Amino acid sequence: MGTKHRRLPREVREQQMIDAAIRVFSRRGYHSAGVEEIAEEAGISKPMVYIYLGSKEGVFTACIRREADRLVEAVRAGVSGRAAPEEGLWAGLRAFFQFVADNRESWVVLYQQARTQGEPFSREVFQARCRVMEEITSLVVTGTAAPDGGRLVSQKDAEVLAHLAAGAADALTDWLLQHPEETPETLTERIVSLALAGAERYTGSGRP
Numbered sequence: 001m002g003t004k005h006r007r008l009p010r011e012v013r014e015q016q017m018i019d020a021a022i023r024v025f026s027r028r029g030y031h032s033a034g035v036e037e038i039a040e041e042a043g044i045s046k047p048m049v050y051i052y053l054g055s056k057e058g059v060f061t062a063c064i065r066r067e068a069d070r071l072v073e074a075v076r077a078g079v080s081g082r083a084a085p086e087e088g089l090w091a092g093l094r095a096f097f098q099f100v101a102d103n104r105e106s107w108v109v110l111y112q113q114a115r116t117q118g119e120p121f122s123r124e125v126f127q128a129r130c131r132v133m134e135e136i137t138s139l140v141v142t143g144t145a146a147p148d149g150g151r152l153v154s155q156k157d158a159e160v161l162a163h164l165a166a167g168a169a170d171a172l173t174d175w176l177l178q179h180p181e182e183t184p185e186t187l188t189e190r191i192v193s194l195a196l197a198g199a200e201r202y203t204g205s206g207r208p
Helices: 002-006 010-028 035-042 046-053 056-079 085-102 104-116 121-143 155-178 184-204
Strands: none
Touching: 010 035, 010 046, 010 056, 010 104, 035 046, 035 056, 046 056, 056 085, 056 104, 056 121, 085 104, 085 121, 085 155, 085 184, 104 121, 121 155, 155 184
């Protein structure tokens, strides 16, 4: 088995380690998880984890960065090829919720554990969240453009809506998993409908 592992390309080996680490961290938490347990989960030796990813802190940082990349790519892939702005908004948010629903362990590590551990992890999570928010804000800004060239809401208010959508995904993750009858599609419809209805009422009230 050792020979087989030595033949794996470095990139493949690292991804296997990160996969194993995410499973361990999600079950045990950062402080309780150990490098030896991660190595065992990955089917490799403990020294190999240190060689490839360094300390436990390095392993956890690698998990945060990769899962943030995956989330951003999932949103981009969901929007790709959508012609109408409102379709892009719906598809992007749906991809966001779908990622959370399909990658519960990743979400636990990225948003529930890492941001409570202090530096340097809180900084990594902040940077990752900024990247995700840029994607969602772009979707909301584009999706709230009016057909006549105006805007349903201002760009600043669109940014607020984007943060509400991201916060909803965070807050509703457990609820979504506890309600199997609710899908990412139906949850996205609820969030988009409520957000846009609120925006229309806001602009219709005579406020800027």
